[in-house]
Amino acid sequence: MVYRFSGRMGRVPESFLDELFRVSAVPGVISFAGGLPGSAYIDVEGLRDAARTVFSEDGRTALQYTTTDGYLPLREFIADRYRRRLGLPATPEEIQIVNGSQQCLDLVAKIFLDPGDAVGMERPGYLGAIEAFSLYEPVFCAVPLVEDGPDLDAFAALVREYAPKFFYGIPNSQNPSGRTYSQEKRRGVAEILEGTETVFYEDDAFGELFFDGKPRPPVKRYLPDLGIMSGSFSKIVAPGMRIGWLYAPEPILREFNVAKQAADLHSNFLCQVILHRYLATHDLDAHVARVSAVYGRQCRLMCDLLDDLMPPGVTHTVPEGGMFMTAALPDGVSSMDVFREGVREGVAVLPGVPFYVNGGGEDTIRLNFSAVGEEEITEGMHRLARVVRRLA
Amino acid sequence: MVYRFSGRMGRVPESFLDELFRVSAVPGVISFAGGLPGSAYIDVEGLRDAARTVFSEDGRTALQYTTTDGYLPLREFIADRYRRRLGLPATPEEIQIVNGSQQCLDLVAKIFLDPGDAVGMERPGYLGAIEAFSLYEPVFCAVPLVEDGPDLDAFAALVREYAPKFFYGIPNSQNPSGRTYSQEKRRGVAEILEGTETVFYEDDAFGELFFDGKPRPPVKRYLPDLGIMSGSFSKIVAPGMRIGWLYAPEPILREFNVAKQAADLHSNFLCQVILHRYLATHDLDAHVARVSAVYGRQCRLMCDLLDDLMPPGVTHTVPEGGMFMTAALPDGVSSMDVFREGVREGVAVLPGVPFYVNGGGEDTIRLNFSAVGEEEITEGMHRLARVVRRLA
Numbered sequence: 001m002v003y004r005f006s007g008r009m010g011r012v013p014e015s016f017l018d019e020l021f022r023v024s025a026v027p028g029v030i031s032f033a034g035g036l037p038g039s040a041y042i043d044v045e046g047l048r049d050a051a052r053t054v055f056s057e058d059g060r061t062a063l064q065y066t067t068t069d070g071y072l073p074l075r076e077f078i079a080d081r082y083r084r085r086l087g088l089p090a091t092p093e094e095i096q097i098v099n100g101s102q103q104c105l106d107l108v109a110k111i112f113l114d115p116g117d118a119v120g121m122e123r124p125g126y127l128g129a130i131e132a133f134s135l136y137e138p139v140f141c142a143v144p145l146v147e148d149g150p151d152l153d154a155f156a157a158l159v160r161e162y163a164p165k166f167f168y169g170i171p172n173s174q175n176p177s178g179r180t181y182s183q184e185k186r187r188g189v190a191e192i193l194e195g196t197e198t199v200f201y202e203d204d205a206f207g208e209l210f211f212d213g214k215p216r217p218p219v220k221r222y223l224p225d226l227g228i229m230s231g232s233f234s235k236i237v238a239p240g241m242r243i244g245w246l247y248a249p250e251p252i253l254r255e256f257n258v259a260k261q262a263a264d265l266h267s268n269f270l271c272q273v274i275l276h277r278y279l280a281t282h283d284l285d286a287h288v289a290r291v292s293a294v295y296g297r298q299c300r301l302m303c304d305l306l307d308d309l310m311p312p313g314v315t316h317t318v319p320e321g322g323m324f325m326t327a328a329l330p331d332g333v334s335s336m337d338v339f340r341e342g343v344r345e346g347v348a349v350l351p352g353v354p355f356y357v358n359g360g361g362e363d364t365i366r367l368n369f370s371a372v373g374e375e376e377i378t379e380g381m382h383r384l385a386r387v388v389r390r391l392a
Numbered sequence: 393m394v395y396r397f398s399g400r401m402g403r404v405p406e407s408f409l410d411e412l413f414r415v416s417a418v419p420g421v422i423s424f425a426g427g428l429p430g431s432a433y434i435d436v437e438g439l440r441d442a443a444r445t446v447f448s449e450d451g452r453t454a455l456q457y458t459t460t461d462g463y464l465p466l467r468e469f470i471a472d473r474y475r476r477r478l479g480l481p482a483t484p485e486e487i488q489i490v491n492g493s494q495q496c497l498d499l500v501a502k503i504f505l506d507p508g509d510a511v512g513m514e515r516p517g518y519l520g521a522i523e524a525f526s527l528y529e530p531v532f533c534a535v536p537l538v539e540d541g542p543d544l545d546a547f548a549a550l551v552r553e554y555a556p557k558f559f560y561g562i563p564n565s566q567n568p569s570g571r572t573y574s575q576e577k578r579r580g581v582a583e584i585l586e587g588t589e590t591v592f593y594e595d596d597a598f599g600e601l602f603f604d605g606k607p608r609p610p611v612k613r614y615l616p617d618l619g620i621m622s623g624s625f626s627k628i629v630a631p632g633m634r635i636g637w638l639y640a641p642e643p644i645l646r647e648f649n650v651a652k653q654a655a656d657l658h659s660n661f662l663c664q665v666i667l668h669r670y671l672a673t674h675d676l677d678a679h680v681a682r683v684s685a686v687y688g689r690q691c692r693l694m695c696d697l698l699d700d701l702m703p704p705g706v707t708h709t710v711p712e713g714g715m716f717m718t719a720a721l722p723d724g725v726s727s728m729d730v731f732r733e734g735v736r737e738g739v740a741v742l743p744g745v746p747f748y749v750n751g752g753g754e755d756t757i758r759l760n761f762s763a764v765g766e767e768e769i770t771e772g773m774h775r776l777a778r779v780v781r782r783l784a
Contacts, residue, residue: 001617001643002589004557006506006528009647012654035457042455048447055440063434063630065427099491099656106655110527114398132654135502136398165396197394225393238455240661251393255401262404262524263498264491268660269632 011134013127013354026343030380033339033348035175035323036371041291042238043282050278054270062273068261070097070245071272077279078231078245085215089224094247096256097267101205101244104230105132105168107263108201108246111255112165113138120158120167122150124326124355124364126175126203129168138165140357145177149185156192166199166228172216173206173322176355176366180216180320190222199252202229208236208288210321211296225249233275235323236288241271295323298369301377309385311392316367323370326352329363330392337391338365338384347383403526405519405746418735422772425731425740427567427715428763433683434630435674442670446662454665460653462489462637463664469671470623470637477607481616486639488648489659493597493636496622497524497560499655500593500638503647504557505530512550512559514542516718516747516756518567518595521560530557532749537569541577548584558591558620564608565598565714568747568758572608572712582614591644594621600628600680602713603688617641625667627715628680633663687715690761693769701777703784708759715762718744721755722784729783730757730776739775 054062069075075092082090098104105128113119115137121129123142133140141162143150150169158164169189171181181189193200202219210216220227232244246256260266299319306316306327313330329335335351342349352364369377446454461467467484474482490496497520505511507529513521515534525532533554535542541563550556561581563573573581585592594611602608612619624636638648652658691711698708698719705722721727727743734741744756761769 001641003591003643003647004589005503005647006509006557008506009503009650012650037456039452039456042452044447044451044455047455048444048451051443051447052440055436055443059436059440060431060434063436063439063632064429064431065626065631099660102654103656111397111401114400117398128654128657135651135654165398197396199395234457238662239457240455242656242658242660249393251395255395255397258401258404259527262494262520262527263655264495264634265520266634268491268634268663270630270663271660 008135008137011137012131013134029343029346029348030372030376030383031348032367032369032372032380033350034368034371037235037239037323038291038294038370040373041294043287046282047238047274047278050281051274054274054277058273062270064269066266066269068257068266070095070267071269071276074272074276075245077276078247082247086218086221088218088221090247094250094253096246096253096260097272098244098246098260099242099264099267100234100239101203101230101232102128102132104244104246105129107256107259108166108228109133109136110259111252112199118162118164120162120164120198121357122169122174123357124176124352124361125168125357126170127354129203130354130357142357145174145179147179149179149181150189152185152188152192155189159192159196159198163196164198166201168201168203170203170205171219172204173209173319173324175205175322175324176326176350176352178317178319178322178325183217186217186219187222190219193223193226198226200227202227204229205232205235206322209292209295209323211292211299212320213289213292228252236284236291237275237278241268241275243267243271243275292321295370298374298377299325301374302367302369302381305378305381309381311389313392314388323368325367325369327365327367329365329388333388333391334362335365336362338387341387341391342384345383345387347380347387349384400527400529403529404523405526421735421738421740422764422768422775423740424759424761424764424772425742426760426763429627429631429715430683430686430762432765433686435679438674439630439666439670442673443666446666446669450665454662456661458658458661460649460658462487462659463661463668466664466668469668470639474639478610478613480610480613482639486642486645488638488645488652489664490636490638490652491634491656491659492626492631493595493622493624494520494524496636496638497521499648499651500558500620501525501528502651503644504591510554510556512554512556512590513749514561514566515749516568516744516753517560517749518562519746521595522746522749534749537566537571539571541571541573542581544577544580544584547581551584551588551590555588556590558593560593560595562595562597563611564596565601565711565716567597567714567716568718568742568744570709570711570714570717575609578609578611579614582611585615585618590618592619594619596621597624597627598714601684601687601715603684603691604712605681605684620644628676628683629667629670633660633667635659635663635667684713687762690766690769691717693766694759694761694773697770697773701773703781705784706780715760717759717761718756719759721757721780725780725783726754727757728754730779733779733783734776737775737779739772739779741776
């Protein structure tokens, strides 16, 4: 049987995401490969209570269809949090609820990209974004990510030469590198974009998870009309509910809403109502502080073990928050070999390759420190060190 | 501020869906415009009990990330129901869970359509499909829908001349017409497509809702390799959970899965688990029979009132199931006027226009008979008759 698939399907890089979720689930394998928040820090009881209340007070409404934009009280909560935490003048009319912030990647690409359009990315960049954008057949232009954010000369040259429809970045605890833009880089990026038509798409999945508990000012603060931000409850409440959002100027949000409606009418309403009930009756700040402290300890432990156990030539980033860091391997050691050998040894890591558009990343691995506890991090790092030593 | 949106956004017809959901919510307006199942027939208590069990037995898992394909026990339930109800040899590996079957419209278009490709549709056709497909910039080719399904000569000519990537149809209680393909038309469509490369995309949102309770054989039974089917729990359990699925041959489902992962990683897992628990512990057949009987009574009442109250020149379809029928207006009466005047009179209908690609439908309206009870149908039909008489 011959099926005539669209040209765009040939543009998708081979996916690791689903495979790594499967590897993560193999018993006995300690996985640093996935992107799961720690299961122990999901407030099951709190969400159960919220669900119970919703079913008894408002169940019939929450089980019906609703409008595309999403549950108004939830959008009010999100807008209010932007105002309070980040000093952004957000209103509920600028917020659209989506199925986890991954859906923003698809829909932002959909409303902006024609085939051949330029998209700016960090290098390395989030692989889920690369996958989602690829389906719109853009030309990827990447800016190297250095210690404290994008190389500004390269960023300015990219914007000037390619005038990308948007630049996609993760200024807070980037996936995969764990790097955070400095204040100077945030202003620098905004200054370069000011007066252009290139949108800055700020994926803020990890901004609540700084180990020091201090919010960093988003680029959007310096670039209100060209800045759009995506956010998610997956990392701070529960990923299984699939609730994220886009915060964008109204002309952009109108197009985004059209695309969202065509994509799936609206996001799961039951969970929107349950989540709002939970947020209205629980202290999210305290919960986030607890989770961030745990991730901070786990991150420091992982850094220390990398320093102590790995052979010479292994370096790593030192995250200020989030869930990921990147390690560079010794000369000649392939991240694909570390991935394959690692699974045999009972430890999973994610090769850097899928995070690099136009090639690269063979000598890096991404390590997640949120999903497994300190005991498993210790054991897993010992296993990983054995693998890397053997291959070095 | 100039935003450079993609060319595809200019292709989207003006949307009615969100507006009609809003109109449906205006107090005092009796709405035949929406597509809501009757709220009274959502089993809130049953779903509440299922949720309670899930939270206490498996809450932590259901609140985490999962794989893209969807919850295996739920896919097993769906495959088993295909085997039992429709005699289709379905396996869970051929089922992908999505956010309501609307998401199938987006993702099927995504995996098949390059700009300029031909898509076959019924005329009139489902407006949500027209909106979703439009974003992939196809050429629409439409086949008139007659009493018992598509005009087969026109269908054969369309397939021969345009070789569409797929033909999208709703053989059971079509939206908006309420028409159902005869057995002869089902075989005819399959015979015409056999040996071609045109996929038959069978949207089966309403196949469980025949008033006589008897399933009709899907076109896919006669066309296993070229047939794909979408289904949904929105009309038979609860729309607010946004859970539907695609059933397709494995080579198609593999591409579909890639597109789904890029779109939003996976559908809401919490609701997948709650829904499965509900289905495993409740009698869906009995529930569906109860709902279908109610809709059947409401449909007959609406037909009778149209016959009794409307001025000469008004005709209507006579559905065997589902939630919709179409009425044709007297010569010179515009459906947009009926829509606008109706809202003023306290009754909302949906103009036929958005269901017609390439123009048409000015003299038809779609009427929903599932969302409101018999008393409201009676009052609403009186209001509507006043509007049509005034305009005629």
